[in-house]
Amino acid sequence: MTPAIRLDDVSITLPDAEAPVLSHLDLAVQEGDLALVIGRTGAGKSTLLGALNGLVPHFSGGRLEGTVTVAGRDTRGHRPRDLADVVGVVGQNPMAGFVTDTVEDEIAYGMEQLGISPSIMRKRVEETLDLLSIADLRSRPLLDLSGGQQQRVAIASVLAAQPRILVLDEPTSALDPNAAQDVLASITTLVDDVGLTVVLAEHRLERVMHAADTVIWLPGDGSAVQGDPSEVLLKADVxxxxxxxxxxxxxxxxxxxxxxxxxxxxxxxxxxxxxxxxxxxALSWSADPDDDVAELEDLCVSYGDLDAVDHVDLALQSGTVTALMGRNGAGKSSLMWAVQGATRSSGSVRVRSNPAPAARPASGAQEWSDPRTASPEQARRLVSLVPQAAADLLYLPSVGDECEQADRESEVAPGTTASILDRLGAGLPADRDPRDLSEGQRLALVLAIQLAARPTVVLLDEPTRGLDYAMKAQLARIVRGIADGSGPGLPGSPAAVLISTHDVEFAAASSDRTVVMADGQIVADGTTRSVCTxxxxxxxxxxxxxxxxxxxxxxxxxxxxxxxxxxxxx
Structure with missing residues (x-):
């Protein structure tokens, strides 16, 4: 049988790069197989996926040597638009690929471009909405969806066109465990029952490796190792x-x-x-109220008729790492933005100030403040938030400029942010453009910027997206250091850390306490060990x-x- 995808002696050199990121690859993916692409961050997974529909090099630039054949078509002579009827691609950032305003329109858009008749389009839209369990989102604006919901819509918009080959770059990174299982079950059903060929790059291998027919491991030296999943995973560096x-x-x-x-x-x-x-x-978390550094009482966040956060009471303690979990749309991000003060909310939010050790009263008493009404300077010292897309907080042309600006805004000594960044282990040159950084490097830079103000409460919203296992282990150590006051923040300043995550393995390794939300309310609150088991x-x-x-x-x-x-x- 002729492979659905074949790479013959393929080398790819990106623009301005001195050496190829992928070198002399010979790979084949059989029709109806699910191929899992694995490797450390920066090993070339996205580059390999981009070559499968001609985005590399037709869109990205650079140089492609060798031959990439997809569904019998040579990508050298076929641009992405010439392959759109046979190859569907879902990238890491769903919003970057959306072109319409609502869910239903987005699912229909790709079929419109392929000239599919309206009657068939309507049928496929309904089938795809049901396949991915998003029928209730049909009329919702895309901008109002959670990150996980956006990702499911992006997958649906590609599946509706019924391509023969589906290329997915981290399709479950923003999904809760149950939603991830639903999406992967839908994909494997298409593989098994329809014969769809799937090439999937993923960092959370525990979610997908059981479904893989073959694994392609990129060690990071330009080579690739393809073979049986159970054998390749035993020697891979992920x-x-x-x-x-x-x-x-x-x-x-x-x-x-x-x-x-x-x-x-x-x-x-x-x-x-x-x-x-x-x-x-599982519901046995208890702490001395005297240890509380943040208290939420009757907190509510509403968007029209939707109660995203519904009368929540929650206290956070300094020195504690708390994982915030729950299905997509449960209200986790809304709660975090409300605590940070960027979202309109009702109820009480109180955070203790975290002055330098020399400035603390001898009695140990500390002032309570509401970050929603505090000045920007004071709010930075109360609560810092690293959002799902860390790059949203980066707007200057270089790493050095971002660090210097953070020093000024946080009113700390010059070089403080850069020093924190070094202690995070990122090793970023000061002249590097933040847009050229990997997901993990951007996260480290934004975290350093936020820690410079030495906040009492540190909020991380899905920080493990785009991180490999080694980077997640490093992040777990960093988070523990932030909570204990022994890490890359200023010495002697323990903090309360709240992490919204769908990554149960990271939560188990990094947190003391786990809070589970559903429909805007807290449904479980206990030690991570008791909740997770x-x-x-x-x-x-x-x-x-x-x-x-x-x-x-x-x-x-x-x-x-x-x-x-x-x-x-x-």
Whole structure:
């Protein structure tokens, strides 16, 4: 059978680059396969995907050597518009690809450009709305949707045109666990039942690797390794939890699902002898009110008839990392923007000021302020927010200019922001244009800018989007340092950190407490261990593999297996 996609001795050199980002690749994806592209940030995944529909080099520029053949067409002689009927592409940023105003119009737009008749268009719109479970969003303005909802609409707009090949760049990065499963189930159904060929790049491999027929690993040196997922993942430099577990236990291949891993550990009797907490403990978070640095009482945020945040009471403590979870549209981002003061809200928001240690009263008393009514200078010292798209806060031509501006706005000594950036481990040249940075580098720069003001409360909205496993582990260490006051912020200034995330593995590794929202209300609030082990949707893979043992991460598994068993088997 002729492959749906073939790359013969392909090398790609980007504009102004001295060396090719991809060099002498020979790859093939068979028709009806789901190919998973993996690699560290900056390894060339997006470049490879862009070559599959001619965006590279017809749009991006640069030089393409070798031959890329897609559905029998050579991309060298076919521009993206000539491949639109056979290749559908969904990029990392859904908003960048939208051209209409409402959900239904966006889904129909691609079919209009292909000249599909109105009667067929109407039928496909309905089918696609149902396929991705977004029929209730039909008339909603795209700008009013959450990041996850926008991503599902972007996928729907491409699927409606019924391409033979679907190219997806991080399709689940903004989706909650259940929504991600729904989208991937829809995609795999099309693969299995229709024969759709899918090429998918993803950082959260634990969500998709069980569905992959083949894996293409880009080590970052320009080469590519293609093969069986269970074998490639064992040696790749990106390590989802099951790959970490396989290396820890000395397995010769990676089980691609929790079911397979669970059977294997039970067969080998390698179960940590640690009991999980009782489900009733999931709502057991308690803290001394004297430790509170932020208090929300009866907080409400409404958009017309929609109550995004519905009478929420929540207290945050200094030195604590709290994960905020829930399905897309649950109100997580709205709550954060309300705390920061950028969204109109009702109810009470009180945050303690965080003066320098030498300026604190001997009694320990601190002033409470409302960031919604504080001056911009004071608000920066109360609450800082890193939004989902960190680049939205970057507007100057260089990293150095951004750092200097942050020093002035935060009224700190020159060089403070640059010093924090260095301690974050980003290593960014001062003359680098922020637009040329990777997602992880932009996040580090914005985080440094926000930390310069030494805020009492640090809010991070989906900070792991676009980050590989190594970068997420580094971010977890940074977040812990911010909370403890021992990290890259100014010394002696612990903070309360609130992280909105759909990444259950990151939440398990980085947070002390987990709050779950649904329909604008808090439905669970407890220790991360108790909440995550009592919820199928928000459980990390290690908790599922070793249930009922009390472990959340591969590191905890390693420690638990070294402990002497106290009853039960190892």
């Amino acid at each position: 390590t989802p939890p099951l790959a970490q577990l396989s290396r820890l236990l000395g397995w010769d291949s990676v089980p691609l699902s929790v079911r397979r891993a669970r059977r294997r550990v039970h067969d080998e009797e390698r179960i940590p002898a640690r009991s999980a907490p009782e489900p009733s403990e 009592s919820s199928p949707a928000f459980s990390p893979q290690m908790a599922k593999v070793f249930h009922p043992a009390d472990v959340l991460t591969p590191d905890e598994v390693a420690r638990a297996l070294k402990e002497p068993a106290e009853g039960g088997s190892r």
